[in-house]
Amino acid sequence: MLLPSIPSCSFSFVVFVSVLLQTCFSFQLTPLSPKNYPPGASIDTTVNTISPFIGDGRGSDIFNYEYYDERFHFCRPENIAKQSESLGSVLFGDRLYNSPIEIKMLENQDCVPLCASIIPSSDVSFIRDLISKNYVVNWNIDNLPVATYLEGTNSKNYSLSPGFPLGKNTEKGVILFNHYDIVIEYHTTSSDQHRVVGAYVKPVSKESTLVDGNPVCSSSSNPQYLPEGADLTLVTSYSVSWKYSDTPWATRWDKYMHIESRQIRWIFIIHSAIIDTFLIFVVSIILYRTLNRDINKYNSAFVDQEDVQEDFGWKLVHGDVFRPPRRPMLFSILLGTGAQLLFMSSGIVLFAIFGIVAPSRRGSLATATVALFIISGFVSGYVSALSYKLMQGMLRKRNLLLTPFVVPGFMLAAALFFNMVFWSKSSSSTVPFSSWLLLIFLYLLFTVPLSFVGSLIGFRSREFVPPVRTNQIPRQIPSHSIWLSSFPSAIIGGSIPFLVILIELFSILDSLWFHPLYFMFGFSFFCFGILVTTCIMVSIITVYFQLCSENYNWWWRSFITPGFCGIYVFIFSVFYWFFKISSSSLATAVLYFGYSLLISVLVFFLCGSVGFFGAFLFVNKIYASIKID
Numbered sequence: 072m073l074l075p076s077i078p079s080c081s082f083s084f085v086v087f088v089s090v091l092l093q094t095c096f097s098f099q100l101t102p103l104s105p106k107n108y109p110p111g112a113s114i115d116t117t118v119n120t121i122s123p124f125i126g127d128g129r130g131s132d133i134f135n136y137e138y139y140d141e142r143f144h145f146c147r148p149e150n151i152a153k154q155s156e157s158l159g160s161v162l163f164g165d166r167l168y169n170s171p172i173e174i175k176m177l178e179n180q181d182c183v184p185l186c187a188s189i190i191p192s193s194d195v196s197f198i199r200d201l202i203s204k205n206y207v208v209n210w211n212i213d214n215l216p217v218a219t220y221l222e223g224t225n226s227k228n229y230s231l232s233p234g235f236p237l238g239k240n241t242e243k244g245v246i247l248f249n250h251y252d253i254v255i256e257y258h259t260t261s262s263d264q265h266r267v268v269g270a271y272v273k274p275v276s277k278e279s280t281l282v283d284g285n286p287v288c289s290s291s292s293n294p295q296y297l298p299e300g301a302d303l304t305l306v307t308s309y310s311v312s313w314k315y316s317d318t319p320w321a322t323r324w325d326k327y328m329h330i331e332s333r334q335i336r337w338i339f340i341i342h343s344a345i346i347d348t349f350l351i352f353v354v355s356i357i358l359y360r361t362l363n364r365d366i367n368k369y370n371s372a373f374v375d376q377e378d379v380q381e382d383f384g385w386k387l388v389h390g391d392v393f394r395p396p397r398r399p400m401l402f403s404i405l406l407g408t409g410a411q412l413l414f415m416s417s418g419i420v421l422f423a424i425f426g427i428v429a430p431s432r433r434g435s436l437a438t439a440t441v442a443l444f445i446i447s448g449f450v451s452g453y454v455s456a457l458s459y460k461l462m463q464g465m466l467r468k469r470n471l472l473l474t475p476f477v478v479p480g481f482m483l484a485a486a487l488f489f490n491m492v493f494w495s496k497s498s499s500s501t502v503p504f505s506s507w508l509l510l511i512f513l514y515l516l517f518t519v520p521l522s523f524v525g526s527l528i529g530f531r532s533r534e535f536v537p538p539v540r541t542n543q544i545p546r547q548i549p550s551h552s553i554w555l556s557s558f559p560s561a562i563i564g565g566s567i568p569f570l571v572i573l574i575e576l577f578s579i580l581d582s583l584w585f586h587p588l589y590f591m592f593g594f595s596f597f598c599f600g601i602l603v604t605t606c607i608m609v610s611i612i613t614v615y616f617q618l619c620s621e622n623y624n625w626w627w628r629s630f631i632t633p634g635f636c637g638i639y640v641f642i643f644s645v646f647y648w649f650f651k652i653s654s655s656s657l658a659t660a661v662l663y664f665g666y667s668l669l670i671s672v673l674v675f676f677l678c679g680s681v682g683f684f685g686a687f688l689f690v691n692k693i694y695a696s697i698k699i700d
Contacts, residue, residue: 105320106213107264108176114267116170117154119209120499121237125585131652132204133584133659134498135164142194146171146186146307159437164500170210172309176265180311182288187281190303199245199297207234212255213267215323231327235272246294248274251309256316268316268323279306324431340597343571347601350608385618389694390542396626399462400470407455408478409680412673414447415440420596448475448518449525456529467530475522485669492658538695548622557628564609565635568678571601576640580647606633606678607685614686629686634679641671
């Protein structure tokens with residue numbers, strides 16, 4: 072009866088995955104093929120959002136705003152057309168529209184007035200507040216983010232930052248940039264075909280000028296100050312200049328990937344690798360020297376059993392070491408969720424290494440995250456069922472039903488709450504209702520059935536037979552040192568995985584909250600591998616010392632100790648708040664700490680599950696190597 076059902080489940084799984092991939096690829100992703108323009112051809116120009124730049128601890132904010140938000144009074148085209156975007160771009164707050172700026176290939180434009188607008192005092196105050204919080208304007212020219220140069224440590228070092236400042240605080244007041252000097256680099260492929268390989272803006276503030284009520288380019292050297300408590304008549308203008316570049320289209324993103332901290336990152340990666348290597352060395356000593364010597368003594372027929380019991384503690388608990396832990400239902404669900412997160416994270420890192428996920432594919436990272444999380448529902452159901460069966464749980468139907476809904480339901484409730492906060496601030500990060508329906512539809516259509524299929528296969532898999540028998544009466548656990556207690560071991564053990572990802576975590580938080588392009592996937596690959604290995608090593612060492620103290624309650628501790636890394640991530644987020652954001656806005660604080668808590672919980676599940684899997688293999692291996700009478 073079992074054999075025919077497995078091919079049927081496998082066929083259903085393939086069908087589900089195929090339909091999901093077709094659905095994901097139906098979303099509009101940023102094109103990666105080059106576009107050739109003849110001289111005089113119109114260049115694709117779009118506007119995105121007004122977003123915060125990397126804060127400096129002086130009251131930064133984390134809300135994005137649509138470019139055509141009425142409070143900005145930016146110049147608009149005759150017909151505003153919303154550009155199609157990927158699901159990931161929508162979830163991350165990107166909102167693309169056509170631009171009123173007209174750019175033609177190889178045609179310089181000295182000064183073109185766009186429009187004149189009257190900004191009421193209330194909106195002037197709103198703009199002043201965003202300028203004080205380092206907000207930037209985001210454009211795209213030929214799907215390439217318009218950028219500004221950041222000063223390096225010397226004249227030879229530079230870096231590009233996507234977007235350009237909305238304005239600037241000066242000693243005399245707050246100025247608004249209302250003139251844009253646009254510099255576009257092009258590369259020639261043939262006599263009449265050219266490609267855009269660079270787009271930069273140098274924003275300038277010029278006092279607005281009207282002639283007979285019509286906007287004209289100002290020749291004044293005075294900046295445009297934003298008044299306090301008064302309306303403002305603003306004239307916006309732009310200039311365009313073209314510059315030839317030897318940079319081919321395929322490497323036009325390399326300029327965005329120039330960083331001065333590359334050497335620091337490599338040093339940190341090396342230090343993390345040294346820590347990981349040391350842990351592996353310690354575990355090797357335990358396995359190949361201490362345990363090997365112990366096992367040989369136990370298996371020797373010439374060793375007196377009483378002497379063994381006096382000298383060695385970990386064998387004494389062989390009759391209880393595979394005793395099921397408390398709350399097996401909750402434990403198995405958390406393990407399933409952790410395995411799902413591990414599968415998703417590994418897939419994202421691999422996609423990034425192979426170039427499937429890249430900054431040039433706008434929204435690809437978030438879209439891949441959603442797709443992999445949905446597909447990995449099979450992994451969650453299978454691991455949860457297998458773990459619950461291992462823990463001798465009896466309520467299998469309840470486990471099958473709860474696995475795809477407990478943690479994802481908590482995540483959905485939190486995301487909906489955060490979305491309401493974004494909506495209350497009129498932020499572009501508000502996810503549309505249609506996108507929510509699409510996400511819920513995809514989850515119910517794919518993830519839930521895949522989780523059920525994984526659970527059925529897990530419950531029907533071969534029964535696990537422990538290498539040693541479990542006693543009917545639990546053994547009494549002797550008193551032990553305070554350092555071997557759960558909380559101290561979690562504090563010490565959880566700090567080690569956190570230290571190996573500290574620098575990369577800082578960059579990820581910058582990318583998450585202040586939207587610079589994240590492209591250091593090579594470093595992420597090494598950090599992720601070191602993190603997984605460190606969690607396994609920490610869990611094995613913790614369990615070994617716990618078993619040596621004759622404490623057989625290792626199941627939950629092997630999960631909590633490496634999982635405590637998530638607690639350190641949240642603590643680090645608190646420090647990041649004070650040094651980078653420090654906003655007085657209640658909505659900003661609620662969103663920041665809410666998201667930080669959610670991320671920390673997911674890190675807890677991921678690291679904890681990895682640690683448990685490694686510890687379980689370790690315990691099964693060492694107790695399978697000894698002879699028990």
